[in-house]
Amino acid sequence: MKVLVADDDITTALFLERQLKQFGYNVQRAENGTQVWDIMHSYDAPSLLVLDWMMPGMDGIEICKRLRDEQGRDHVYIIVLTARTEKSALLEALAAGADDYLCKPVDLPELRLRLRCGERIVKAGRNLKDLNQELTVKQEILAELNQTLDERVKRRTRQLEEALKVAEHSVKMKSAFLANMSHEIRTPLNGIVSYVELLLGSKLTEEQKEDLLTVRNSVFHLRTIINDILDFSKIEADRMVIDNSPFNLTNMVRETTDILAVEFDRQKLTFVEHIEDSVPANLIGDRVRVQQVITNFLSNAIKFSSHNGAIILHIDCEWSSGRDLMLHIAVADTGIGIPEEKQQEVFEAFTQADSSTTRRYGGTGLGLAICKKLVTLMDGKIWVKSKVGIGTTFHVSVPVKVAGKAEERPKGPVPGPVWRATQAVHCGSAIGSIRVLLAEDNLINQLAMQRILQQAGLNVTAVDNGIAVLNCLKQEKFDLILMDIQMPYLSGDEATRRIRSGEGGHAGIPIIALTGNAVLGDREHYLSQGMNGYVSKPIDYGQLYRTMREVMGIPGAEGATDTNSVEWREVQ
Numbered sequence: 001m002k003v004l005v006a007d008d009d010i011t012t013a014l015f016l017e018r019q020l021k022q023f024g025y026n027v028q029r030a031e032n033g034t035q036v037w038d039i040m041h042s043y044d045a046p047s048l049l050v051l052d053w054m055m056p057g058m059d060g061i062e063i064c065k066r067l068r069d070e071q072g073r074d075h076v077y078i079i080v081l082t083a084r085t086e087k088s089a090l091l092e093a094l095a096a097g098a099d100d101y102l103c104k105p106v107d108l109p110e111l112r113l114r115l116r117c118g119e120r121i122v123k124a125g126r127n128l129k130d131l132n133q134e135l136t137v138k139q140e141i142l143a144e145l146n147q148t149l150d151e152r153v154k155r156r157t158r159q160l161e162e163a164l165k166v167a168e169h170s171v172k173m174k175s176a177f178l179a180n181m182s183h184e185i186r187t188p189l190n191g192i193v194s195y196v197e198l199l200l201g202s203k204l205t206e207e208q209k210e211d212l213l214t215v216r217n218s219v220f221h222l223r224t225i226i227n228d229i230l231d232f233s234k235i236e237a238d239r240m241v242i243d244n245s246p247f248n249l250t251n252m253v254r255e256t257t258d259i260l261a262v263e264f265d266r267q268k269l270t271f272v273e274h275i276e277d278s279v280p281a282n283l284i285g286d287r288v289r290v291q292q293v294i295t296n297f298l299s300n301a302i303k304f305s306s307h308n309g310a311i312i313l314h315i316d317c318e319w320s321s322g323r324d325l326m327l328h329i330a331v332a333d334t335g336i337g338i339p340e341e342k343q344q345e346v347f348e349a350f351t352q353a354d355s356s357t358t359r360r361y362g363g364t365g366l367g368l369a370i371c372k373k374l375v376t377l378m379d380g381k382i383w384v385k386s387k388v389g390i391g392t393t394f395h396v397s398v399p400v401k402v403a404g405k406a407e408e409r410p411k412g413p414v415p416g417p418v419w420r421a422t423q424a425v426h427c428g429s430a431i432g433s434i435r436v437l438l439a440e441d442n443l444i445n446q447l448a449m450q451r452i453l454q455q456a457g458l459n460v461t462a463v464d465n466g467i468a469v470l471n472c473l474k475q476e477k478f479d480l481i482l483m484d485i486q487m488p489y490l491s492g493d494e495a496t497r498r499i500r501s502g503e504g505g506h507a508g509i510p511i512i513a514l515t516g517n518a519v520l521g522d523r524e525h526y527l528s529q530g531m532n533g534y535v536s537k538p539i540d541y542g543q544l545y546r547t548m549r550e551v552m553g554i555p556g557a558e559g560a561t562d563t564n565s566v567e568w569r570e571v572q
Helices: 010-022 033-040 060-069 087-096 108-200 206-236 249-267 287-304 357-361 367-377 423-429 443-455 466-475 492-500 522-528 541-552
Strands: 002-006 026-030 048-052 077-082 100-103 245-248 270-275 282-285 310-319 324-333 381-387 391-402 435-439 459-463 480-483 511-515 533-536
Touching: 002 010, 002 033, 010 026, 010 048, 010 108, 026 033, 033 048, 033 060, 048 060, 048 108, 060 077, 060 087, 077 087, 077 108, 087 100, 100 108, 108 206, 108 443, 206 249, 245 249, 249 270, 249 287, 249 310, 249 541, 287 310, 287 324, 287 367, 287 391, 367 381, 367 391, 435 443, 435 466, 443 459, 459 466, 466 492, 480 492, 480 541, 492 511, 511 522, 511 541, 522 533, 533 541
Parallel strands: 002 026, 002 048, 048 077, 077 100, 270 310, 435 459, 435 480, 480 511, 511 533
Antiparallel strands: 245 282, 282 391, 310 324, 324 391, 381 391
């Protein structure tokens, strides 16, 4: 590598020239700043410069500054030679653009090492320059390619944007269709259920009562099918959100088994419900989704169990750390069982273990597929164990947190629930005489619901739109509002928002949504709008009364029974 030695002292310059040649360098010599400047602007300028500070014409500091100010110059490694040893001299040389410095008299081994360091830096700079040139060439090629592809990308982007608009429109249309379908189907079903409830409260023969219970159960079975289809559609569209909030496990289980108790009675099934003492009473998780899974497991157990069979609901937990635990739920039955090779298929959409299952037992084949998706969204696990002819046990394990103290749940076995067939009378009467404002635009539903609520001992005023709700609140005092959603003039959503903002003078009144909108996410939506509770149509009046007690802080009925009670006994 070429080195330029610049020193106005000829003796020093010749000495350095001779020594550097022995080190293997190609050496040039200059005696003043002008010669240095000319050599550094020659065709084959040196890359290493050993530069004396004090020289005639231009001193070393001036040369450093001028070389560093030049644009486009390859890096020159400059070592300044000086007799000055103070720190300020070093800083001045480095500030002027020198890379290194060496005090006189020159230590040759040290000079050699510093030149070697300079060589590495110069070579690295050249390599970097080559890489930059190569990068520049590639960037030019890339620019040409980008220019060529730009129009294609723009054209394809326009096509995708148009396709996205079509897809988004289709999703909106589908969601609107599903919501409308839910409302339109559930509204007449609610009328059927309501009038069946009215008839069940009248004087009937046992045969007539059994017939009406069959009608009611058929309606609720149809509701389950509708729920499965609508829920599956919403999950497939990735529009379901997990809502982790506090809930009481015992109350949730009791509510679930109460709803299904009449089916246990019809099948003459023995039912055992057991929650281990280690399971806390109050938990934080998605109550609705967990309840949906339990309901599906129990419904399947009922469906596939023979008369006089047995079903067990068992709940325990495994502690993780702190307030975190895995809640384990198992539902075992003495039903027909599932062949081992078919056990995983039951979690697939529109699939049942046997092609004849649908013909014999009914169902959409969506329930367990929905459960699997819900459990996956909750970061849990779901599995099944079964033997043909012996029975099946479905398991689910989901993470939850403890709300409150773990020991709050009473110790010992949880007593079995008691089914109340005439819920409209017995459950409703436990609420007490309260003033209820019922908002329902469907006249058939309005009349039937008003009569059922009045038979339960409630004082009911019925209106058919949201404007009428606000007017009633201005004129009278009510304890509770049962609010339909899709009403003329002013919807239930908007009426609730205006009530909560203070219009009508009763901003804190409890409001329960009664609606045919029942796809996944609707409950959360209405609660977020300021409503205190949610009951979907067709109305399960037992659930309605439980919700009313809950939002009003009224304890549940104790010891309310009727002649249609089921005797619950433990499986031996």
